[in-house]
Amino acid sequence: MLTIGNKTFNSRLLLGTGKYPSFDVQKEAVRVSESEILTFAVRRMNIFEPSQPNFLEQLDLSKYTLLPNTAGAKTAEEAVRIAKLAKASGLCDMIKVEIIGCDQSLLPDPVETLRATEMLLDEGFIVLPYTSDDVVLARRLCEMGVHAIMPGASPIGSGRGILNPLNLSFIIEQSTVPVIIDAGIGSPKDAAYAMELGADGVLLNTAVSEAGDPIKMALAMKLAIEAGRLGYEAGRMPERDYAVASSPTEGLVTI
Amino acid sequence: MKRTIELNGNRYDMPAEVGNVQELLGHLELAERIVIVEMNRDILAKDAYDLPINDRDQIEIIHFVGGG
Numbered sequence: 618m619l620t621i622g623n624k625t626f627n628s629r630l631l632l633g634t635g636k637y638p639s640f641d642v643q644k645e646a647v648r649v650s651e652s653e654i655l656t657f658a659v660r661r662m663n664i665f666e667p668s669q670p671n672f673l674e675q676l677d678l679s680k681y682t683l684l685p686n687t688a689g690a691k692t693a694e695e696a697v698r699i700a701k702l703a704k705a706s707g708l709c710d711m712i713k714v715e716i717i718g719c720d721q722s723l724l725p726d727p728v729e730t731l732r733a734t735e736m737l738l739d740e741g742f743i744v745l746p747y748t749s750d751d752v753v754l755a756r757r758l759c760e761m762g763v764h765a766i767m768p769g770a771s772p773i774g775s776g777r778g779i780l781n782p783l784n785l786s787f788i789i790e791q792s793t794v795p796v797i798i799d800a801g802i803g804s805p806k807d808a809a810y811a812m813e814l815g816a817d818g819v820l821l822n823t824a825v826s827e828a829g830d831p832i833k834m835a836l837a838m839k840l841a842i843e844a845g846r847l848g849y850e851a852g853r854m855p856e857r858d859y860a861v862a863s864s865p866t867e868g869l870v871t872i
Numbered sequence: 873m874k875r876t877i878e879l880n881g882n883r884y885d886m887p888a889e890v891g892n893v894q895e896l897l898g899h900l901e902l903a904e905r906i907v908i909v910e911m912n913r914d915i916l917a918k919d920a921y922d923l924p925i926n927d928r929d930q931i932e933i934i935h936f937v938g939g940g
Contacts, residue, residue, distance in 0.1 A: 633940030643938075658939025661880050661932060662907060664900050673936045674906055686939055702934050705908045705915045773940065800940075822940030 619818050621795055622711070622743035622764045624682060626653045629812070630842050631684065631797060633822025634672055637831060643672060646825055646835035656684045656713060656820065659699050683709040684745065690716050693732035700737055712737060713767065713799075714746040723773040727754050731761070738762050747799050750784040752791065759793050766792060767820060770811065771801030774823045778807035782814055789815040805834075805841035812845025813853070875927040886925060894921040896931070908934040 619626045632652040637643035685703035687696035700712040714733050718726025730746050737744045745765045746758055755766050768788055771777035789796045795817035802808050802821040811819050828834035875886040890899050897903045909916045910932040
């Protein structure tokens with residue numbers, strides 16, 4: 618079970634909702650993923666085309682927890698404005714703080730992220746900041762009272778997987794709140810690896826939406842996260858430099 | 873009395889029959905949609921949709937879109 622704030626979830630897969638080839642594929646991908654937390658962005662509506670379909674409006678909202686992000690914000694103040702807009706929908710009180718500090722790498726701005734997090738906690742939000750894999754920054758966010766921390770595996774949408782497993786494992790070890798590996802997951806092995814490191818969950822979007830078959834990939838990610846978690850809980854064998862035979866060396870018969 | 877507002881960043885001439893925010897949403901066929909309304913940079917609670925819209929008001933209609 619994954620607990621964030623006052624909510625508990627069976628699924629450890631948080632799914633983004635951007636860039637799917639069609640709403641039908643997306644709906645089915647969301648269903649098979651068994652995700653309970655879905656991320657969204659907040660944007661100005663194209664009011665002159667009101668008939669445009671909207672994915673969120675096609676969901677049974679009683680089944681999902683919405684995690685809006687502050688994507689598009691470059692400062693803490695902009696992020697707080699977006700968070701308040703999202704909350705005003707009456708549909709959610711969680712917010713993913715996402716303040717980009719570099720247009721090329723889309724890495725988060727640590728200073729603005731800290732500022733926004735503090736402001737949003739004061740406002741009573743359930744705050745999940747997207748951060749880099751900086752160990753000290755993660756600790757500072759924890760101390761502030763965030764409800765989860767979400768360090769990136771690698772740049773958003775890059776699909777490069779986990780670039781710094783050591784830092785992530787330090788963050789996981791030190792964290793007093795759930796750690797959700799967010800951004801950069803490319804394939805099921807990355808998701809399983811994140812969970813084997815001891816992460817509490819994985820947030821991904823492009824790895825599913827841009828897969829050849831997003832529905833099949835959604836299922837693969839669900840299974841990878843479950844497998845990785847079970848492996849972590851089971852405790853892996855130690856690594857050794859030399860081979861150790863699995864079959865007994867006693868009682869060998871000569872054929 | 874002609875009223876021209878800024879609606880989602882565009883100049884918009886208010887139809888004479890539209891008086892308040894709720895009526896504007898109805899006119900734009902957005903009354904049943906999941907939207908959030910900001911008026912002059914203040915977020916409006918749903919029970920404030922009866923606020924009249926005046927000349928030069930700035931209105932933003934926001935919604936949720938796919939994102940990661």
